[in-house]
Amino acid sequence: MSDPSDVYIRRALKNWAARQRPRASSRARLLLVASAPPQAFSLEDAAEYRTYRDIFKPMEGPGDRAIALYNLSWLLSAQFNLAHVGRIT
Amino acid sequence: MMLQNNDREIILQLKEGSLEALGALYDNHRQMVYRTALMITGDNQAADDLLQDVFLRLFRFAGNFDAERPLEPWLYRMTTNLAYDWVKHRRGLVSSLEDLADWLISSGKNTPYEVVEQQDEWAQVQMAVSSLPLNQRVVVVLYYLNDLSIQDVSEILEVPVGTVKSRLHYGRLALKRKLGFTQEVVPDLSYERP
Numbered sequence: 001m002s003d004p005s006d007v008y009i010r011r012a013l014k015n016w017a018a019r020q021r022p023r024a025s026s027r028a029r030l031l032l033v034a035s036a037p038p039q040a041f042s043l044e045d046a047a048e049y050r051t052y053r054d055i056f057k058p059m060e061g062p063g064d065r066a067i068a069l070y071n072l073s074w075l076l077s078a079q080f081n082l083a084h085v086g087r088i089t
Numbered sequence: 090m091m092l093q094n095n096d097r098e099i100i101l102q103l104k105e106g107s108l109e110a111l112g113a114l115y116d117n118h119r120q121m122v123y124r125t126a127l128m129i130t131g132d133n134q135a136a137d138d139l140l141q142d143v144f145l146r147l148f149r150f151a152g153n154f155d156a157e158r159p160l161e162p163w164l165y166r167m168t169t170n171l172a173y174d175w176v177k178h179r180r181g182l183v184s185s186l187e188d189l190a191d192w193l194i195s196s197g198k199n200t201p202y203e204v205v206e207q208q209d210e211w212a213q214v215q216m217a218v219s220s221l222p223l224n225q226r227v228v229v230v231l232y233y234l235n236d237l238s239i240q241d242v243s244e245i246l247e248v249p250v251g252t253v254k255s256r257l258h259y260g261r262l263a264l265k266r267k268l269g270f271t272q273e274v275v276p277d278l279s280y281e282r283p
Contacts, residue, residue, distance in 0.1 A: 003261055005261065005265050005270045006233070006261075008268075008270050009229075009233050009261065009264050009265070009268065009270065010233045010234075010236075012214050012268055013128070013214060013218070013229075013230075013233045013234045014233075014234065015211075015214075016128075016211050016214040016215060017124040017127075017128065017234055019211060020123065020124050020127050020133075020136075021120070021123070022119055022120075022123040022136070022137055022140050023137055026119070026137055026140055026141065027112060027115055027116075027119075029141060030111070030112075030115060030140075030141050030144050030145065031108055031111065031112055033141065033145060034108060034111055034144075034145060034148045035108055
């Protein structure tokens, strides 16, 4: 199953990975959360990652849904039109 | 996979709720978890969040652990499962909006050729891996980055060995093409092997 290119792919990935490090504050953050009582932090909450949650704020009522649909339609319209302009230019 | 000598003692302490033990396991395995998560998600913030989540789950479920068994397969399985979930949640509208934002920011500034020239070697590696289908990406990361055998990858992902081989084959073909390891180049460079 090995391939002559394996050594190069492995080296490229490892060289890239060697430059990547977690934030220095991650350890302290982990220990702080872990030291809280179990009921204070649910792992289901942890599964909703911040980046995702930041983009999709929870909607609270019909008005919020209407605004969300309006914003979505505007964005899709902009995407379509700008993509069209991009192809022309 | 070998059981790291000191993990057994630390896991025993972890089962008793020791935060010091959690910190020690974090120190031993954080790079592996973070880099695996980062290469699968392609997102630093998500990789940081996943790193927290994996070790919090380890801490909360330590009571169910068998200290005689190696910890790494569990860490790999949890990291890949959570990274899978993250990528699936993020797909669709979010990625299309991000593409739109990227396009708006970059349009009018650089031609595609200039953009390619600006991307350094590391960005190319990350882009090449990120462009793989998720199933292939996970296998490639576990096999190449973490030096796991095909059998180990099969057990961690709970898929047949043949499936792992197939995903690895197609992932490798795509990476060779995207990273420029063509048939003509590879034999000429083979003397560089350590």
